[in-house]
Amino acid sequence: MGTCILIPAFNAENTIVPVVRESLGHGVPLVVVDDGSSDNTSALLSGLPITLLRHHSNRGKGAALKTGFAWALESGFDRVVTIDADGQHDVSAIPQLAAAAQNGSWDILIASRHTQFEQMAGLRKFWNRVGVWCIWKRTGFEITDSQSGFRCYSRGVLKNLTLASNGYAMEMEVLLKAWKDGFTIGSHPIAARVADGRATSHYRPFKDTVNISMTFLRYM
Secondary structure, three states: OOEEEEEEEOOOOOOHHHHHHHHHOOOOOEEEEEEOOOOOHHHHOOOOOOEEEEEOOOOOHHHHHHHHHHHHHHHOOOEEEEOOOOOOOOHHHHHHHHHHHHHOOOOEEEEEOHHHHHHOOHHHHHHHHHHHHHHHHHHOOOOOOOOOOOEEEEHHHHHHOOOOOOOOOHHHHHHHHHHHOOOOEEEEEOOOOOOOOOOOOOOOHHHHHHHHHHHHHHHO
């Protein structure tokens, strides 16, 4: 049935509308999962031709992604492209990533920001470099960005994996479980519009980095 776009969102009223409007310009179905926002995130999307799913309380980015994945599978889509709601990702590159995933038969293809790692701060820069190295040493996959939320997932990988994490660590969990189950994982160079999005991201540098690190060790 083709590709859909999935945007997990939490308190994203300042950025969500332009991200959604630009995404709609690609002419493919779009689902937004409002992860218990307390602001006007959902209200601002009223009247736009999207599917809006809502959590009653904030459960985490991973939980929002899993809700969107379940909807995409039920709706029959072959691929799901995920982007963040904060405007960091280059939305214009969605067709490029989806085509590269299909042409390369990748089950997970990550839009890599590896040329921008030096623009990131502290733990985020450190973990991106270390995460890439750890995954390469453990799995042999030569990906260049392990934490980018701009990804393309195949129906097969989403249908066959059971994911437990609800926070940012889910994006590490899915890589390791996909590797264990024999799925293919790659990266495709696409620079982010904002390499270090501390001003708009809900990522907690210390706590979330620790959770991601522990997830890597747990499923390694």
